[in-house]
Amino acid sequence: MGLREKLNLVFVGHVDHGKSTIVGRLLADTDSLPEGKLEQVKNNCEINSKPFEYAFLIDALKDEQSQGITIDAARVFFKTVKRDFIIIxxxxxxxxxxxxxxxxxxxxxxxxVIDAEEGIRENSRRHGFLLSMLGVRQIAVLVNKMDLVGYEKSVYDGIVSEYGNFLRGLKVEPKLFIPVSGRNGDNITPGNNSMGWYSGKSVLELLDDFIPYESPVLKPFxxxxxxxxxxxxxxxxxxxxxxxxxxxxxxxxxGIVFYPSGKKSRVKSIESxxxxxxxxxxxxxxTGLTLDEQIFIKRGELAAKAGEKQPTVSSMMRVSLFWLGKMPLMKKKEYILKTGTFKVPMKLDSILRMIDAESLDDCTGKDQVDRHDVAECILNLSKAAAFDLAEDNxxxxxxxxxxxxxxxxxxxIIESLDDRQSWVRDMVLLRNYKWERSAIPLDKRYERYNQKSMLILITGGKDVGKKTLARALEKSLFDEGKFVYFLGIGNVLYGVDADIKVRDRKENAEEHIRRLSEVSNILLDAGIILIVTAIDLTQYDLEIIKTTVNPESIEAVWVGDEGSTDMKYDLYIPTIENLDEAVGMIKEDLQNKGVIFRIW
Amino acid sequence: MDHLDRLENIGVHIIREAYANFKNLCMLWSIGKDSTVLLWLTRKAFFGHVPIPLVHIDTLYKIPEMIEYRDRLTREWNLTMIYGVNDEAIAAKKTYPDGTVDRITCCRNLKTTALVNTLNGKGRRFKFDHRAGEYAVDTNKEPFTGVIVGVRADEEGSRSKERYFSPRDRQSEWNIGDQPPEFWNQYKTDFAPGTHVRIHPLLDWTELNIWEYIRREGIPTVSLYYNKGDKKRYRSLGCWPCTMPIESESASVDEVIEELKSGKLKNIAERSGRAQDKDDGGGLETLRRDGYM
Incomplete structure (x- = not known):
């Protein structure tokens, strides 16, 4: 038994341009109405002495289907010989x-739908814009109410030219323009057309030309x-x-690669x-896949196939967006961005142009995006996301x-912009891609050592006792049988960093941090709890470290007076006058995070 | 890929999204065909497992075969099964069969109130103990913040306006006039404390789709749906005082599908055997605004 093809079709356009009339006419002229509906509505009009309109049919159907709640998109079922339609x-x-x-x-x-008499209006453009952004690629334009302009070809041509250019500006090629009259039925079904100058398809014929959505199976995975x-x-x-x-x-x-982490494995089985x-x-x-190697990945990553075009990873992006919120989209305020299954805090960095509904021209002078605005903006994410550009996927x-x-x-997303961490991330992606995995999974190491690996960053101002605390913590954990190591910064500076001569230059400082992070990453992969101290780490430094080391394996501790940098810490220790207490605070936090376990 | 595959994919995707986003998640299981398809999709989503607790609202007036079927599948599929019941209303005899209240009030007492109190943890929950083989009072009283429900848009008017992820406020009420937007595959998975979200993976399915899928997958259904010789069968299941069988000779899934497609049920609403809908002006809107499924 063959299952019939289904297609979802939406009617949009400015208010009162005649959407419902056309839908009503289409249903009436194709005998798609329930028996007696047309007569019933006509009778009602007569009784209430108002002229019959085809739009009443839709409202009558909606009433029937939805108990009179007409503020939401209602669905009407309709079929041609070829397929079933759900008209929204x-x-x-x-x-x-x-x-x-x-x-x-x-x-x-x-x-x-565009009213021939009234011409292109605010929502004609806004809806066109939204359709292109929402990904509805098959768009046809019905120039309605041709009867009100005397079926004049020049009116139709004017709209075809103006609105056609507008759509092409959005990179949308309109499928067809049809001059129609919903009221008189011109060009709704074949054979009814009082415009000798038009010999193209009717709406009904157009419907069968639409192609049901097909998933992009030939694009990169x-x-x-x-x-x-x-x-x-x-x-x-x-x-x-x-x-x-x-x-x-x-x-x-x-081969399968996960982004933004860049971790790689191979598909072992496809489960069902x-x-x-x-x-x-x-x-x-x-679907569900099992992998050859047990790599640590979690919800939010974007899987791609090795050897195909890979997604882009960045925390800065140029986007086109529409805003529906009751409160405007404002700078400096924190929002949550969701793409795929990835969820990340974000801020509006800048507004490049407002897309005024009257035209696609710039509309300067606004510093917020209001409800129902469409705008081109730059967004700044607090962590890098993996994505494709709109033109690719x-x-x-x-x-x-x-x-x-x-x-x-x-x-x-229209364009990926270089963020401040991109130079580090490029190296990390390459490193993960080339990473030679040990035959012993990290889980097994955790079991053996009865701990999870963790980088404990102890930072704060000068002379607050960071190293004293680090050594005491190392000893305390060691005495409990933990596999722990305090990495003195000097050991890195004069060894791994020996080739960096001028130590206080900014880009060199960043390179120091990157190398320290890479060393940390190797030690964490060995299953170690690693303790590192540094003076006045900034949020930017921490971002570089997080780009390199799994952010969940970092515990940032601030010691002493706050406020000298902008770094967000996990734990604050105001003073280490009582060393045991300070060590206890860190250990308690580690226990809460499941890094170590209290011995009962 | 046919339309059943598409519906299945959307359903599985939504169930997984719900599981990933809600810590206290449950699924309502009415024992009927729709929520049993939902349960089947859950097993698909989690490769045979059902990591989400199932909640059934018992009114003590359910047709006995329904309860037998529920407990049989609970054992066979190793389900975390919880039921709730409004024992106060039953003890006070505030039910329609007791003759003290009308059908709508009875539904509100035994179903809506029981549901709201089972979800928020204020009412007693009974959980199936697989070792003991019987139900015991559940000690967990945490409110459920995500509730998966098998409603379909084609069932009746108010359900055709539903979103996949549909918020309910602190009083479990639904603001139908101001629903959040929902587009692409992004849903409302963030919610304020005290509120919860209803999740509707079957929204796009029709009654016919449900039966076609039951046939394709071989999903076990309760025998009440089929004529066993008396030329009567149930089209929709509920409490025995308010749910009537329909005249039908369909004795198998194939025959039910044929009857829906071309037979006499083609243009008759599914819930026509439910007396409470008629008392509510033909729709469930009043009950649903208050938190009914």
Whole structure:
């Protein structure tokens, strides 16, 4: 039994440009209405002595389908000989823009309605813009109410030229322009056309020309990691990396690289529940993979296939976004950005241009993005994310911004910008890519040493007793049988860093930090609890270290007076007058984080 | 990839998103076909495991086969099974079968109130002890902040406006007029303290899709859905005083599907056997705003 093809179609456009009339007409002229509906609505109009309008049909259907709640995008079912359609009649009123976006984001094709008499209006443009951003690539334009302009070809041509240029400015090639009259039925179905100068397709014929969405199976493989499952409680030893494939395909034996960490492994198996394990999986499937080597990865990473084009990694990006929040998008305020399964705090760095709904020109002088604005901005993430650019892979270029628990905006990434850590990250990506893994997994080392590896950074002002504390902590942990090492900074400076001559130059200072981090990373891989002290570490220094060392394996401790730098620490020790107490504070924090365990 | 695969993929993706984002997550299992498909999708999502506790609201008026089926699958699939019941209303005889309240009030007492109190931990929860083979009072009283529910948009009006991730406020109420936007595959997974989120992985499924999927996957369903010789079967399951069987000869999944596609059920609403919907003006809106599933 063949299952029929389905296509989601959205009608958008400025309020009162006649969307509902066209949909009503389409349903009536194709006999898609429930029996007696047309007569019933016509009768009602007669009784209330108001002229019948086809738009009433939609409202009547909506009433029936939705108990009179018409503020949200309602769905109407419609079929042609070829396939079934779900028509999403999105609200044209600006107040309901978030509902229009919710509806349109699931559409595979869009019909944008423009009133011939009124011409292109604010929402004609805004909706066009949003469709392109939401990824609806198949757009046709219906120039409606041709009867009101005397079926004049010049009016139609004017809109085709102006709106066509607007869409092409968005890199959208409109599929077709059709002059129609929803009220009189011109060009809704074939054979009804009072415009001799138009010989193209009717709306009904156009519908069958749309192509159902196909997942980009030929693009480079992308899978945002949803989770890593290990159901040992149920006696299942598998460690499954689960996710939904956004693009491309993957086979058993393929090399797989996870970003932003750059860690690499090979696909050992493709898991499934009640069917035989497969050899290959492709977009848009949900899947689960086991890997040859047990590398530490977690939710939020973006998986790519070795040998294909890899995603971009950065914490600075140029984006196009729309804003729906009740509060404007402002500089200096912290938001949460979500892309794929990755979630990260972010700030608005700058607004490059406001895309005024009247044109695509610059609209300067604004320093915030208001509700319903569309803008091009630079965003600054607190950690680097992995993504693609919109022109390469739309799905993995998408993001949303969360403000006060709500999704308040969304957009696409247009360009990756170099952030301050990019020079370090490039080296780290290469290092991870080339990393030679030991045959002994880190888990096994943790079991043997009864601890997790950790970098304890003790920092603060001058002469507050950082080294004293570090040595006392080292001894205390050592006495408890822990595998611990205090790395004196001098041991690095005069050995590993011997080639760096001028020590106080800024870029050299950064290189010192990078090398210290690399040394730390090796020692952590050996399973060690590593203690390092440094004067006045800044947040920037910490970011470099975090780019190199897994951020979850870092414990930053500030000793003494606060405020000399901007570094965010995990633990604050005001004074080490009582050394045992200070050591105890750090150990307690380590216990809470599961690095060491209290001996009961 | 056909449309059942697509629906399955979306469902599995959403269940995994819910599992990753909500610490105190549960899934409502009404024993009916929809929430059993949901349970099946969960086993797909987690490769045979069900790491999410299931919650059933018992009214003590459920058709007995439903409870037998529930406890059988609980054992066979090793489920973490919790049920809640409004024992106060039952003790005070504030139910429709007692003749003291109307159907809507009975639904509100035995289902909505029981559900709200089971979710927020204020009511007693009974959890199946797999070693003892019976239910015992659950000591965990933490509120559930994410609740997966098997509602479908095509069931009735208010459900057609639902989002996949739909917030409920501190009183479990739903603000249908001001719902958050939801686009691409990004959902509302952040929530203020005291509120919770309902998650609807089956929103895009139709009744026919559910049956087609049950057939394709061979999902066990409760026998009440089939005619066993008396030319009657249930189309939708609930409490025996308010849920009536329909006249039908369909005795198998195949026959149910045929009946839905071309037979006499083609244009008749699924919940037509539920008397409380009619008392609520044809929809569930009143009950759902208050926290009904």
């Amino acid at each position: 009649d999105a609200p044209g009123h600006i107040e309901f823009l978030k509902n229009m976006i919710t509806g349109a984001s699931r559409a595979e094709a869009a019909l944008l 992308r899978m945002p990691v949803q989770d890593v499952y290990k159901f040992t409680k149920f006696g299942d030893g598998r460690r499954i990396v689960a996710g939904t494939i956004d693009a491309g395909s993957i086979n058993i034996g393929d 529940f009640n069917s035989a394990p497969g050899e290959m999986m492709a977009a848009p499937s949900t 739309p799905l993995t270029s998408r993001f949303v911004i969360v403000d006060d628990f709500e999704i308040a905006g969304g957009g696409i």
